[in-house]
Amino acid sequence: MNFGLLRADAHLHGTDSGDGISVLFQHGLGGSEAQVAENFPDSPVARRLTLECRAQGRSSSGTERPFSIRMFADDVLAACDLRGVEKFVAGGISMGAAIALRLAATRPERVRALILGRPAWLFDAAPDNLRPYAEVADALHTGPPAEAKAAFAAGETARMLARDAPDNLASLLGFFDRPDPAVTADLLGQIAPDGAGVSRAAAASLRLPTLVLGNGQDFAHPLAHAQTLADVIPGAQFVELPPKASRKAAHVAAFREAVAAFLNALPPDS
Numbered sequence: 001m002n003f004g005l006l007r008a009d010a011h012l013h014g015t016d017s018g019d020g021i022s023v024l025f026q027h028g029l030g031g032s033e034a035q036v037a038e039n040f041p042d043s044p045v046a047r048r049l050t051l052e053c054r055a056q057g058r059s060s061s062g063t064e065r066p067f068s069i070r071m072f073a074d075d076v077l078a079a080c081d082l083r084g085v086e087k088f089v090a091g092g093i094s095m096g097a098a099i100a101l102r103l104a105a106t107r108p109e110r111v112r113a114l115i116l117g118r119p120a121w122l123f124d125a126a127p128d129n130l131r132p133y134a135e136v137a138d139a140l141h142t143g144p145p146a147e148a149k150a151a152f153a154a155g156e157t158a159r160m161l162a163r164d165a166p167d168n169l170a171s172l173l174g175f176f177d178r179p180d181p182a183v184t185a186d187l188l189g190q191i192a193p194d195g196a197g198v199s200r201a202a203a204a205s206l207r208l209p210t211l212v213l214g215n216g217q218d219f220a221h222p223l224a225h226a227q228t229l230a231d232v233i234p235g236a237q238f239v240e241l242p243p244k245a246s247r248k249a250a251h252v253a254a255f256r257e258a259v260a261a262f263l264n265a266l267p268p269d270s
Contacts, residue, residue: 005082007075010060012059015033016049020044020046021047022047023040023091025040026053027056029094029187029191031094034057049085068190069099070197077103077107090103090113092115094120105196105206115259116212118221119221119226120221124195129220130220131157136152136175140185148176165218165245209266210236210237211258212226212233241254241255
């Protein structure tokens with residue numbers, strides 16, 4: 001079922017569906033419920049809760065700034081409280097993985113297991129792999145979106161991504177077509193230089209079942225980031241997926257299969 005959540009003047013949209021183990025699963029930057037539904041497995045039977053973060057999906061932006069991973073994590077936790085979900089598996093893709101990692105580190109009493117899909121952040125803010133998002137934000141400030149899009153598409157970063165990570169380039173170009181350029185510029189320009197606020201030491205102190213998923217051919221979500229998190233978090237499982245850029249169907253199938261196997265293996269009282 002769908003539900004609404006009001007946070008100050010931001011009207012947020014959420015989905016709470018299914019029965020079974022409670023899984024909070026969040027989308028990536030600029031994503032929505034649709035991205036989660038595509039990648040989340042149909043079985044085992046689980047109760048999945050997803051909140052579309054401010055200025056993304058069907059959620060409004062509100063006037064509070066800056067946008068931050070901390071803000072989004074607080075919103076997500078408020079959604080769990082609203083829906084009566086006390087303890088849950090925390091997971092997500094890209095920005096969603098950063099939200100999940102923050103919740104695991106800051107609210108360990110609420111998180112029973114962790115799923116980090118295609119992580120874009122490690123332990124520092126403003127990672128270089130998210131620099132293109134900040135460039136799109138800057139471009140949106142320069143003039144009409146159509147002109148800004150053309151200028152970005154002709155630039156060095158776009159040429160590099162077209163060669164090495166075409167899926168990333170397609171996502172970035174899509175931001176120029178969103179209906180509110182000013183809000184989009186705020187979103188990208190404030191999230192790209194942010195971080196989960198979780199240190200390497202904090203990640204190394206986690207003691208919960210963890211799955212980390214990574215893939216190659218992806219500038220925004222380096223495979224090395226996923227491997228590092230799997231190495232740092234004690235006992236974490238690591239799964240390398242087929243590249244999303246060149247083998248999307250195989251990537252989605254492998255993502256769903258890995259998450260399903262992980263959830264199936266969780267003990268009832270983990």
